[in-house]
Amino acid sequence: MALANTVYNLLFRRTSTFAITIMVGAVFFERIFDQGGNAIFEEMNRGKLWKHIQHKYEEKEEE
Incomplete structure (x- = not known):
């Protein structure tokens, strides 16, 4: 009951x-x-999802 009283007094x-x-x-x-x-x-x-299968369809860009 003390916790409920404290919460009531602080917040409500x-x-x-x-x-x-x-x-x-x-x-x-x-x-x-x-x-x-x-x-x-x-x-x-x-x-x-695309982020799970993206590696199958995109080629890696080389610099």
């Missing part, structure tokens, strides 16, 4: 800190969700 008691907490939480959630989705997509399509 005042409207301004509540709004900032929600905005920061939304940004972090979006980043985590986006990176997780990309990781799942790349794992499901391993070997099919």
Whole structure:
């Protein structure tokens, strides 16, 4: 109960800190969700994406 009281007093008691907490939480959630989705997509399509098969079709440029 002490942890819940501390969190409430620090983050949710005042409207301004509540709004900032929600905005920061939304940004972090979006980043985590986006990176997780990309990781799942790349794992499901391993070997099919251009960056995985690029070496088969492009010739190396010599200087």
